[in-house]
Amino acid sequence: MSDRAPAVTPSRTAAVIPAAGRGVRLGPGAPKALRALGGTPMLVHAVRAMAASRAVSLVVVVAPPDGAAEVRALLDDHPLSGHDRAEVLVVPGGGTRQESVRLGLAALPADVTTVLVHDAARPLVPVDTVDAVITAVREGAPAVVPALPLADTVKQVEPRTGAAEGEPELVTGTPERALLRAVQTPQGFDRRTLDAAHEKFADSAGEGATDDAGMVERLGAPVVLVPGHEEAFKVTRPLDLVLAEAVLARRRANDGF
Ligand code: CTP
Ligand code: MG
Secondary structure, eight states, X not given: OOOSOOOOOOOEEEEEEEOXXXXXXXXXXXXXXXXXXXXXXXXXXXXXXXXXXXXXXXXXXXXXXXXXXXXXHHHHHSXXXXXXXXXXXXXXXXXXXXXXXXXXXXXXXXXXXXEEEOOTTOTTOOHHHHHHHHHHHHTTOSEEEEEEEOSSOOOEXXXXXXXXXXXXXXXXXOOOGGGXXXXXXXXXXXXXXXXXXXXXXXXXXXXXXXXXXXXXXXXXXXXXXXXXXXXXXXXXXXXXXXXXXXXXXXXXXXXXX
């Protein structure tokens, strides 16, 4: 038995923020991540949400393929506050979310052992949720996902691609709602596991994976869920902007007391 303290492995936690999407479902306008929420770009909220965790020392923002310089300038205009000291890198993204995440991972330095992947479109995730994900990864889970039970019952249907919008679809099943969870981000990973998944499934056709943890599942590694948060919802459609503004207004009112 040795009486020496165990060697400390250098380990750093970084967050990759895919922000290269257009935001087609939000309607015409600037790329979604650059639109304002409470007067501040959604992406800036998302970067601050990651940097708010003391564990996160690096944030890699994946910008629209032709928009890296604009995003860099935007982030320089909105510096992090004094106690959020994370370094912020900007890299150009790709045509799918999966490709954008892969490009973000490629920019991580070698000493990053834990990586979060967080949608720019989830600007209001509370720091406690971020920290819970990081803690579970550091305790040994290769992939950790914040998730919530569903409010709506879900139906499986026969896909009607190409059918006129609004045409009735045939129901093929009703999964038991109690067995389902809606997943959020940040998803947290052992860095080597996520790198391996993105390497193995790099050529997936079409839309690519919309969920990093799903790629880790395909790799055969265990994925665990921790409680998500209502305020980690994704801004997808116009009504989500109304909700996000209301959440910010509530926070400002509470901060006033
Ligand atoms: N994303 C990305 N690169 C892409 C597509 C999406 O980095 N080629 C990012 C988005 O910027 C967003 C996150 O992935 O932060 C989740 O995607 P989603 O909510 O679908 O955003 P968009 O793809 O921008 O929206 P839409 O699908 O309505 O166009
Ligand atoms: Mg999308």
